[in-house]
Amino acid sequence: MAKFKTHVSWGVFIGVGLVVAGLIFSIFSGVESAIWIFFAVLLGSFLPDLDLDDGVPFQILFGLLGAGFAGLIFFNFYQEGERSLKILFFIPALSFILIRFVAGSIFKQFTHHRGMFHSIPAAILFGLLMIWFSHIFSIIIGKELLIGASVTIGYIGHLILDEIYSSTNLSAGSLFPKQSVGSALKFSSASRISTFVFYCVLLALALTLPETKGFFTI
Ligand SMILES: [Zn+2]
Numbered sequence: 001m002a003k004f005k006t007h008v009s010w011g012v013f014i015g016v017g018l019v020v021a022g023l024i025f026s027i028f029s030g031v032e033s034a035i036w037i038f039f040a041v042l043l044g045s046f047l048p049d050l051d052l053d054d055g056v057p058f059q060i061l062f063g064l065l066g067a068g069f070a071g072l073i074f075f076n077f078y079q080e081g082e083r084s085l086k087i088l089f090f091i092p093a094l095s096f097i098l099i100r101f102v103a104g105s106i107f108k109q110f111t112h113h114r115g116m117f118h119s120i121p122a123a124i125l126f127g128l129l130m131i132w133f134s135h136i137f138s139i140i141i142g143k144e145l146l147i148g149a150s151v152t153i154g155y156i157g158h159l160i161l162d163e164i165y166s167s168t169n170l171s172a173g174s175l176f177p178k179q180s181v182g183s184a185l186k187f188s189s190a191s192r193i194s195t196f197v198f199y200c201v202l203l204a205l206a207l208t209l210p211e212t213k214g215f216f217t218i
Pocket of ligand 1: 118158
């Protein structure tokens with residue numbers, strides 16, 4: 001397994017490559033698009049290791065989600081004229097704890113390292129989620145598919161790097177494959193239930209996208 005730092009460096013490398021290629025072939029233009037595409041690749045390059053209990057990706061994502069929701073709740077209360085310090089701090093703090101620790105530990109219960117998070121359908125699923133996210137928050141209108149594809153490219157880059165590390169066993173100085181070889185670039189996991197759930201979510205996300213609806217109405 002490649003380490004977090006290695007994945008981030010690899011993500012930066014792919015991100016820069018994609019931005020340069022996109023600019024050369026005029027797939028997009030403008031600094032804003034370039035920045036979003038770069039960060040989408042970087043995000044994709046560390047997302048698969050969310051399944052690593054208490055790993056850096058898990059802490060970053062659940063920490064950010066918790067802090068983001070707490071901030072939103074605080075802001076909403078404040079805007080509506082709430083000035084009670086107990087409410088202004090207690091409810092956001094509670095929501096942070098609920099997301100970071102309660103939802104986080106439920107997530108850990110349902111995932112294990114190199115399960116469905118390390119698979120090709122997961123790479124597509126997170127790409128679709130990013131397209132949805134871009135639509136909802138109006139990020140670079142018209143470039144939603146490109147941003148989603150960037151997450152998928154970063155994600156697949158992570159899976160390829162994991163496979164390279166597994167097949168060469170570099171850390172042990174051996175050229176013989178590790179047992180984990182083939183466990184990153186795959187289409188299904190040992191758990192039929194999680195494979196089924198992943199494909200159902202994937203299909204639901206793909207079919208409800210505005211782009212898909214547009215495709216069928218043309
Ligand atoms: Zn990994």
